Amino acid sequence: MSRPRKKKLGSYPTLLVVFSITLALVVTGLFGLLLLHAHKLGEAVRGNLEVQVYLDRDLPETELLRLQQDLAGQPYVAEQNGRPQIHFVSKEEGARQLLQTTGEDFHNFLDDNPLRDAYVLNIRPEYTDTTHLRQLGRSLEQQRGVFEVQYPKSLYASINQNLARVSLLLLAFAAVLVLAVVILINNTIKLAMFSQRLLIRSMQLVGATRFFIRQPFIRRATWQGLASGLLAALVLLGLLQYAYLEVTQLRLLRDDYLLGALLLGVLGLGTAIGFFSSYWAVTKYLNVSLDELY
Structure with a gap:
């Protein structure tokens, strides 16, 4: 009959720690x-979100071109592929759009087209809050050749308010989740270090310095945190690619810069928690009395 295998002194559950941190x-x-x-x-x-800039009547072509160039140089105008997002809508085109929308032709009861030529501007996201839009509207109305500036103020205010609420709620959940994960990983490493307490005391008894005792444990836990971060980053990339394949519209929201920052954050979080948790755990067992080890 074979004897049961005895657990070696100082045996460390490496796979369990890496799996727990990765998860x-x-x-x-x-x-x-x-x-x-x-x-x-x-x-x-x-x-x-768009802002309509209505123009004075009968502006010459040179004045329209000057105004377009002035608007294109403004910092609040969005760009796509390096081109300012400015669209000119003539009063004739406006009349056609109105006819398509309402189904009524005002030419039946009006002799002249009452609409005005306009420039439609797409605004950068950082300029779409209520304060910036109000300043933007006043600045545009002071431009020569501009008659009036219009945008749906209540809609913009509602969108900004709702987005701010959702962002605040998500950030609150994120803070709670990160705190819970830090505590979980910290406790996992502390439990793993519990199996090392007698080895730490043995090293103390033979005269090893505190730095000499800490070094191998901290190095191992740091590498485990780094390996867990790498594994987690690979899993996240795999899940994200699968999501992009299943829901192709998600690719429109892809941002490689922010994604890289997130993956580096996951990597750094695992490494930092591994380092500090092992440091605190080893220090704890270096300071406890012999009776408290059992």
């Missing part, structure tokens, strides 16, 4: 991806 980091990263895409969705919504 916690994946959960954190998934919520980070949700925040990232929610942020890009908010920017997309704000980026579709």
